[in-house]
Amino acid sequence: MNKQAFLGALREKLAPLPEQEIERSLAYYSEIIDDRMEDGMTEADAVAALGDPGAITETIMYDMSIPALMKARASGSRSGASNKTLWLVLVILGFPLWFPLVMMLFSVIAAVYITVWALIISLYAIVLSLAAAAVGGIAAALAALIDMSVAAALMTLGLALCCGALTIFMIKPVYLITRALIGFTGRVIRKIKSLFVKNI
Numbered sequence: 001m002n003k004q005a006f007l008g009a010l011r012e013k014l015a016p017l018p019e020q021e022i023e024r025s026l027a028y029y030s031e032i033i034d035d036r037m038e039d040g041m042t043e044a045d046a047v048a049a050l051g052d053p054g055a056i057t058e059t060i061m062y063d064m065s066i067p068a069l070m071k072a073r074a075s076g077s078r079s080g081a082s083n084k085t086l087w088l089v090l091v092i093l094g095f096p097l098w099f100p101l102v103m104m105l106f107s108v109i110a111a112v113y114i115t116v117w118a119l120i121i122s123l124y125a126i127v128l129s130l131a132a133a134a135v136g137g138i139a140a141a142l143a144a145l146i147d148m149s150v151a152a153a154l155m156t157l158g159l160a161l162c163c164g165a166l167t168i169f170m171i172k173p174v175y176l177i178t179r180a181l182i183g184f185t186g187r188v189i190r191k192i193k194s195l196f197v198k199n200i
Contacts, residue, residue, distance in 0.1 A: 001044065001047050001048070002043055002044065002047065003030070003033050003043055003046075003047055005047075006029075006033070006047045006050070006053065007026055007029065007030060009053040010025070010026060010029060010053040010056060010057065011026060012053075013053050013054055013056075013057040014026075014057055014060065017060075017061070017064075021060075021064070025060050029050060029056070032046075032050065033046045033047060033050070036049065061193070062190060062193055062194075064193075105192075109188075109189070109192065112185065112188065113185060116181045116182075116184070116185050119181065120177075120178050120181055120182075123174045123177060123178070124174065124178075126170070126174075127167055127170050127171060127174055130163045130164075130166050130167040130170065131163075131164070131167045133159075133160070133163040134160050134161070134163040134164035134167060135160075136160070137156055137157065137159050137160020137161075137163060138157065138160045140156050140160070141153045141154070141156040141157035141160060144156050
């Protein structure tokens with residue numbers, strides 16, 4: 001397949017998307033092909049290295065925002081309808097049904113996203129608090145040696161070391177939990193996007 005055939009196939013697959021997105025994607029892949037040809041690849045090899053236009057289209061759609069995918073889905077179904085007036089009437093009459101459902105979907109997504117990030121921030125706040133307590137405890141232990149008894153200084157130092165040990169102990173689990181939560185939100189968003197990608 002040559003460059004023009006590839007870009008034509010890609011344009012056909014991207015047809016439901018907004019024209020600006022189509023032009024941006026075509027320019028991007030055209031530049032990749034040109035760069036590879038400048039590096040010594042033949043046109044056919046440069047095109048073949050990109051892969052199937054269908055897979056590229058799916059990747060482009062997964063990179064788009066959910067509202068953009070919803071808009072592309074709506075415009076695709078509207079242009080495919082034989083009677084645009086009927087489609088418009090159904091949209092208007094169905095507004096009391098579909099609008100609350102769309103708002104609920106966005107509310108649920110936002111709530112999950114905010115909850116996950118609040119949890120991540122809380123975990124890091126705990127780790128930073130323990131680290132600050134360890135540093136402050138060591139400073140307090142040194143001050144206690146001057147002003148108070150050795151026993152009070154040792155007790156403060158022991159508590160500071162416990163806070164430091166907890167900080168070190170919690171760093172890796174908090175990191176792993178953070179990665180898992182970010183991965184979870186990514187999978188949820190990808191699953192929601194797949195509802196629109198498969199149907200465009």
